[in-house]
Amino acid sequence: xxxxxxxxxxxxxxxxxxxxxxxxxxxxxxxxxxxDYFTTSSCSGRIVVILIPEIGAKRExxxxxxxxxxxxxxxxxxxIHSAAPSRNGEVWFITQSPIVHVACRNLGMATALLRIALExxxxxxxxxxxxxxxxxxxxxxxxxxxxxxxxATDGRMLCSEVHLEFILSKSNFMLKRGKEKxxxxxxxxxxxx
Amino acid sequence: xxxxxxxxxxxxxxxxxxxxxxxxxxxxxxxxxxxDYFTTSSCSGRIVVILIPEIGAKRExxxxxxxxxxxxxxxxxxxIHSAAPSRNGEVWFITQSPIVHVACRNLGMATALLRIALExxxxxxxxxxxxxxxxxxxxxxxxxxxxxxxxATDGRMLCSEVHLEFILSKSNFMLKRGKEKxxxxxxxxxxxx
Numbered sequence: 001x002x003x004x005x006x007x008x009x010x011x012x013x014x015x016x017x018x019x020x021x022x023x024x025x026x027x028x029x030x031x032x033x034x035x036d037y038f039t040t041s042s043c044s045g046r047i048v049v050i051l052i053p054e055i056g057a058k059r060e061x062x063x064x065x066x067x068x069x070x071x072x073x074x075x076x077x078x079x080i081h082s083a084a085p086s087r088n089g090e091v092w093f094i095t096q097s098p099i100v101h102v103a104c105r106n107l108g109m110a111t112a113l114l115r116i117a118l119e120x121x122x123x124x125x126x127x128x129x130x131x132x133x134x135x136x137x138x139x140x141x142x143x144x145x146x147x148x149x150x151x152a153t154d155g156r157m158l159c160s161e162v163h164l165e166f167i168l169s170k171s172n173f174m175l176k177r178g179k180e181k182x183x184x185x186x187x188x189x190x191x192x193x
Numbered sequence: 194x195x196x197x198x199x200x201x202x203x204x205x206x207x208x209x210x211x212x213x214x215x216x217x218x219x220x221x222x223x224x225x226x227x228x229d230y231f232t233t234s235s236c237s238g239r240i241v242v243i244l245i246p247e248i249g250a251k252r253e254x255x256x257x258x259x260x261x262x263x264x265x266x267x268x269x270x271x272x273i274h275s276a277a278p279s280r281n282g283e284v285w286f287i288t289q290s291p292i293v294h295v296a297c298r299n300l301g302m303a304t305a306l307l308r309i310a311l312e313x314x315x316x317x318x319x320x321x322x323x324x325x326x327x328x329x330x331x332x333x334x335x336x337x338x339x340x341x342x343x344x345a346t347d348g349r350m351l352c353s354e355v356h357l358e359f360i361l362s363k364s365n366f367m368l369k370r371g372k373e374k375x376x377x378x379x380x381x382x383x384x385x386x
Binding site: 090107111126128130146147148149158159160163166170 | 283300304317318319320321323333339340341342343346351352353355356359360363
């Protein structure tokens with residue numbers, strides 16, 4: 001068995017064990033059915049509320065809330081207030097595009113997938129790494145949907161409810177658009193077979 | 194003259210004609226001095242205020258303000274209010290990482306540059322395109338600094354001044370960090386010679 005096929009076998013076992021969010025499952029299955037590709041990580045797009053000690057210290061970030069679906073104001077406020085008021089740090093509201101990392105057997109396979117991803121609306125996609133030992137190429141599939149809003153600092157909420165409502169309406173719309181792009185990408189994959 | 198060298202010649206002429214923001218000039222010069230690379234576009238990182246008819250319709254966006262340096266609240270407010278109140282659409286406050294597109298003679302040159310970019314903190318860098326006819330590879334150098342905040346809709350400002358001040362302090366900090374990464378990248382380029 002080649003290095004690539006061996007890595008694929010282990011990646012599929014990992015996926016089987018850990019699972020993936022529902023809305024990206026079909027895409028992962030279709031990609032993994034293709035001999036020359038396998039997925040290594042994925043997210044169907046999400047909304048998160050995090051507490052970070054200071055900007056950039058994301059490794060120490062604490063998740064206060066995480067959703068792979070549209071959110072309501074009440075649950076976001078609840079997440080924000082779940083941080084102890086005395087706790088130092090910043091609360092950020094973040095919306096993230098779907099993201100999928102795909103290992104491709106070689107550069108030709110990678111550029112074919114990259115083209116389909118770009119055509120499906122994943123405009124921030126690119127090749128992230130090329131393995132020297134076996135030529136394996138990792139494609140990151142990523143779209144432009146994104147929001148990063150600092151909401152509160154050191155226990156002090158700075159965003160009004162009416163502003164938060166507006167932010168959430170935009171965010172929910174972005175999330176929906178990201179999921180639609182996943183569908184489009186899924187349909188586009190038939191070109192690879 | 195090869196296709197690559199010919200394209201490089203024209204790109205340098207274009208750069209000469211149009212110029213670039215001050216803080217990315219040294220980096221462009223160093224890259225363009227190397228035989229196997231040339232830059233095709235760049236931005237040293239910026240803060241913008243835009244008016245968009247609706248989310249995603251970025252092609253129709255109108256710039257209300259654009260700065261490649263830290264901003265003060267007064268000038269941002271002035272930009273926001275420069276949109277006629279009757280004008281339909283959303284006002285967004287956006288902070289963007291430095292971005293540089295570099296054409297590389299071949300894949301080996303591209304992965305060498307990509308490695309240095311990643312090590313300099315440009316974690317969203319990747320290969321965006323590989324030309325079929327001559328093997329030229331375009332690397333996008335991009336970092337994580339980013340903020341996208343919807344501020345106002347249909348002439349109605351939703352962000353309080355105190356929240357805006359907080360957003361600007363974070364944004365100015367991000368801008369500064371982006372410029373520091375540009376310096377680091379510039380120093381790292383000696384590995385390519």
